[in-house]
Amino acid sequence: MSEIIESVKNLSIGFNSQKGKQISILRNVSTNIKKGETVGIVGESGSGKSTLALAMMGYIKQGLFPLKGQCLFKSEDLLKMSSRQLEKIRGRKIAMIPQNAGQALTPNLKIGYQIDEALRLHTDLNKTERDKKISELLNKVRLPSPETMAFRYPHELSGGQQQRVAVAMALAGKPDLLLLDEPTTGLDVTTQAHVLELLRFIAKDTGTSMIYVSHDLGAIAQVSDRIVVMYAGEIVLEGPARKILKEPIHPYTYGLLKSIPKLSLAGLPASMPGSQPQPGSINEGCSFYDRCNLATDHCKKNSPDLEHIKELDTNVRCFNHKELINQNNNLQTSITKKSNNSEAIEVLKLKDVSISYAKQKFFDQLFNKISDQNPTVKDINIDIKKGETIALVGESGSGKSTILKSIAGLLKTKDGQIKFENDRILSSDLKMRNPNDLRAIQLIFQNPDESLNPNHTVEQILSQPLKLYFNLSGEELKKNIIDLLKKVRLGEFYMSRYPRQLSGGEKQRVAVARAFAAKPDIILCDEVTSALDVSVQAAVLNLLQQLKEDLGTTYVFVSHDLAVVRAISDRVAVLYQGRLCEIGPSQNVYKFPSHPYTEVLLGAVLEPDPDIKPKLVAEDIVEEKPPEKGCSFQGRCPRKIGDICNLEVPPWQIGENGNAIRCHINIDELASLQQ
């Protein structure tokens, strides 16, 4: 048995509410971190996972304080140490890698200097040794040309590179324990897979123990040896990664795994009802009682203790866990969608659409001309049928949101036409569109915190479109609002609430209701689930699908998450650098042959399964702007065949199963290459 380097014993952390009540955020948490082990702490927002991780390096956020328990690092209690003593431990023994490295690095210091700072603080090396060490560290985190890299400023690096610098800084003090707080959350899928691969390599190479905090079971599955699942401030399940992911015997973990959309499955994931209880609202009984479908009266009154299951080497906090043993086959199921009618007419056509962010020159401005030979988005041709869900997929900078904005009329197109219903051209200027067209196309945004006016009640929010488009007032307005709330499964009493009084999922439901208030034909969904927790995400996806089936709405669904897209969409369009790469029915896009970029994206998806490892086929370079000539993916393509890719725009080829691919490689050849 290897040495335990940090152990948390019965730790409770809480705060005093305004009414003077003591409210705990962490309740009786105990766990051990062994040497060389990577522990994944997973939970939804508000589960206390970050609080626990920070306490493990002796840091407690302002306003919180430890109620009881200990955090023993090599048998010394971190929570009792003075800040002087903690300084000696942080950085040298325990180092942290923050979520957003872009914000954690000082913007006006070169990265070499910032790493040097860490070295000066934590080691006794002299100047030349330190310089050598810096390039060694930069090499270790696989940054290209470490010598010149050290002289760059943080803003000159891409998000993934910044994250690597943060890893290098954390490694500078040769820590025994690395703390990672959602280190890949803000990154693109391919970058995320690369960073995770690096972290796994470092853990193995240096023997450092890691605590990996994330909401993303996919990422956790890739790096962790052991997983701790947190819910409402408690550990509900703890054990070896494989056991937790393959045989989850706690109903929360089980539900969580079921609610993650999977690449291999068509159809929507099952959702869990309700949301996590607020801290302080749990009085007696199991904290998961309200959302559990195994719950009995016994669970309502008594709160379960963490119980050790010998055969699985797992600790579980549930009375009824036996019912979940051998249920793992059910994990791979999903709710099938009603397929839409393929004969349907086209409602929206994008014809040769190009969009440019370039600033107009003075003379061009006079003649209202946009001169940009290499626009951000170019030659987009998509026909959208009534009642279908078409998804635009791509990494950040692929122009997917840009296209959405110009359909909504928020961005002017440079070239091309957007045709709506019976080939009527929609003006690219919002002010020139008639009110009925404005009504017919509605938007739902990524972050409901930003898309709902914080100073309006739900009633006011929903009455805006109703008043504007249908001139409703008084009794009729109220009736309509209640109907809308019912549609998104919220009760009437939500009317007088403010957005801040709602949970993330409830807020997004209100945003959905607002879009449907206009009785739209097309709804543009801009990353609508990426700000939500997994279990809530599944519920929102199911709601959107239900509403679509009931009302026949058409969705244009923008997302970076291929698994979510797989779950909800009928057709998928893959974009790279504002150019279409592939388009086709979703079940076929996810099958080979596919465009090399789709192949890269599919390979980088993280599944909550330790047996499915991401395939890293392309470099995670970030390209600033699209190439002027040739294929848009030429810079990163793992299957590039030569000059033709740099010079000529590839032709569209249509595969046997109906998906169109834009590549110079013959589609049959591509199929055999990707076998």
Add this chain to the structure above:
Amino acid sequence: MESNLITEDKQKNKLEKALEILKTMASKPSGLIGLTIVLFHVILALISPYIAPYDYKAISPNTMLLAPSAEHWFGTDSLGRDVFTRTILGGRTALTVTFFGSLIALLWGGLLGIFCGLVGGKIDDVVMRVVDAFLSIPWILAMLLIVSLLGTSTEVLIPALGFFYGKGIVRVARAATHDVIAKDFIVSARARGHSNMSIIWNEIIPNVRDAILVEGAMRWSWMLLGFSSLSFLGFGVSPPTPDWGLMISNARGLMSFAYWSVIAPIVGLSSLIIGINLTADAFAKALGIDRSTKAPV
């Protein structure tokens, strides 16, 4: 009928909210002191004509420069007028003029700032440069010019002060609008096709109101000082109307032997300014605008 109930309910909520803000303001000593001072001054201004012991303009050579006594609590001035009477009456004009002056400043500065922040572009550029140009003119000189041309009546002073103190509010309102404008709920309203007026009224004002109100409260105290400076220079209200600035100006030559006639109006003026400042600070904190009070959790 039921919709009426809803609006009533909402109004009640607004009143409750206002009370709650007042409660939060009073929960800290500085806020409580500020509120007490301002309340004291406002009540005094309302009731002073009825409680003043003497006639404020009665000149009497027999009672010149008397020291404070039981009969004349704050003594008398060089013309034999009772300083206590004149001090409690002296805040009335200042309070009224500056209150309505700040209201005007808030209205035009706030609305123009919000408008510029929303439309942006060339209109914003032009308006902001004009505002900058006005900001570069020393306001007191400009005020002196206006007052000497148009007279010192309150009808002139209120809009003139309102204009000069509104320039700063334009900037604050514009900056606050810029914070809000990037949010998706504005984009959403735009995409729905709401007019600019409707966006300003429904989406922006509820979100910038607090910042502008706090700024307005601060401006009020500055305007009070400005107004008193004008009076001090002889360009404010005209004698014999009792006014703190004017009283200080008249009595400052006699400071060495009749200090009481100067100290009373000074205490009146500075206590009101301090009171307003403390109240504005507490107001900002109660609304959560002040960063230092934001919960770090």
